[in-house]
Amino acid sequence: MKMGWRELIRMRQRFFLMAIVTTLIVLLILMISGLADGLAYDNGAVVRNLPIEQVALSKDAEGQLTRSFLERTDQPAATEALGVQNMVLEKQNGTKEDVTVFASPGDTRYGPRQLAKLKDGQVLVDTQYAKQNGTKVGDSFTDFRTKQTFEIVGTVTDGRYSHAPVVWMTLSTWDDWQQKMGTDYVSAFISGKPIKTTLATYTKQQIVEQVPGYAAEQNSFQMMRVALIVIGSLILTAFFYILTMQKMKQLGILKAIGIRTRTIGQGLVLQVFLLTVVSFSVSLLLTWTVGQLLPDDLPFRFEWTTSLLYGGLIIVTALLGGLIPLRALKKLEPADAMGGMTG
Template identity: 85%
Template sequence: MKMGWRELIRMKQRFTLMAIVTTLIVLLILMISGLADGLAYDNGAVVRNLPVEHVALSQDAEGQLTRSFLEQTDQPAGTEALGVQSMVLEKQNGTKDDVTVFASPVDTVYGPKELATLKPGQVLVDTQYAKQSGTAVGDTITDFRTKATFEIVGTVSDGRYSHAPVLWTTLETWKAWQDKMKTNYVSAFISQDPIKTDLATYTQQQIVEQVPGYAAEQNSFQMMRIALVLIGSLILTAFFYILTMQKMKQLGILKAIGIRTRTIGQGLVLQVFLLTTVSFAISLLLIWTIGQLLPGDLPFRFEWTTSFGYGGLIVLTAMLGGLIPLRALKKLEPADAMGGMTG
């Protein structure tokens, strides 16, 4: 152990360069993870923020809120109706945006409490969308298909659905809007408690995972993260393998004077552990700082659990890779290492 520590101190430049490369690798992995977590949260944030655990949809909806069409007369006891539908919103300046409308009763238990103050035809818009689009309280918006108009009377911070801004309104306004499309349905029945019904039931997390595009997006990011971990591990393994091979003559001398292979190996493993751990700590500090500085509209989310998970994985794989040169060290004959000296 002492030999490994002393070598780290005496060969500062070499190990500092390796630490920088390791830090950049880990930083890239954490950046990708932060972006993946941010997009995952953004994709179904409005559902995550609903204080419910159970959702009932029609049998053929496949877990997607916008594919579920239910009669409100079939509402199970102890549940609350929820309407969800996409809308092409036409603003006063003529521009169009894709949004998702969420509707709950005026006396909602789970939706925004601001719904209690809404009158027919009034809506609440996502705070982030209001800032980005220049939409303000008092503006009038129009559904492009039905030409139904709505007045914006406030904002909510309940997030987005399928990366689209969310409009919240009451079921009364929802019904009037549906009448213009000659339909009359709600999308889901939600509850904090298990729902007794013949409808298809899902947990909140299952509904989030069925948001359009969620699975494909996350699977792509997961492949990228795994690839980066493997590439990073291979790079670190190559670093320490080459470094060990370059020191074979010195290591042979150590074996010749009676130092055991196990002792030398412990020093090498200590170097790998310290280098990767310090690099991970620096990367963690950098990624946390970056997360604080990034604008709020960028889908980046720093998660301690995810960061420690991938950081621990890169440390573990690097240490396993660092064991590979020990096989060559074990077979090393001192005389061969010192230039073919014989007794």
């Protein structure tokens, strides 16, 4: 161990450059993880924040709220009806935007408490959407299809679905809106307890995972993270392998004077461990700092659990890669390393 530590100090410039490269790789992995976690949360934030355990949908909906069409007569006991549908709203300045409508009873147990104060035709909008678009309480907008007008009377936090802003309304307003489209349905029945029904039931997490685009988005980010971990591990392995090969003569002398291969190997493993741990710690601090400085409308979410998980994977894979040069070190003959013997 002491030999490895002394070499780190004597060759600090070389190891410092390698630490910078490792830090940048780990930083990239953590930043991508933060973006993936942020997008995953943003994609189904409105569902994640509902205090529910189970959701009942029509069997052909395949877990997607906007594909489910249920009759109110199918409502199981101890559940609450939920309406979900996409809307193209037309603002007073003529611009059109896509939003997702969520509707709950005025006396809802699971939706925003502000719904109890809403009158027919009044709605709540996502706080971030209001900030980005200059929308304020008192403004109104029109549904592009039915030309029905709605008044904004408040805002809700974390109200996004499939990366689109969410508009909350009461079921009475929902019913008026649906009648103008010639329909009369709700999308789901929700409860804080397991639902006894013949309908298809899903957990809250399953509903989030079925949000359009969620799986493809997360799979893409997962491939990026795995690729970066492999690349980072290969870079560290190559660095320590080349470094070990360059000092074979010195290592041969050490073996010739009686220092065991195990002792030399412990020093090498110590170097790999310290380099990756320090690089990961610096990257973790930088990622957390960046997460605090980024604007709220950017879907970036720093998760300690995810960051520590990928940091641990990087350290483990780097240590495994660092063991590769030990094979060459074990086969090393002191005489060959010092120039060989003739005759």
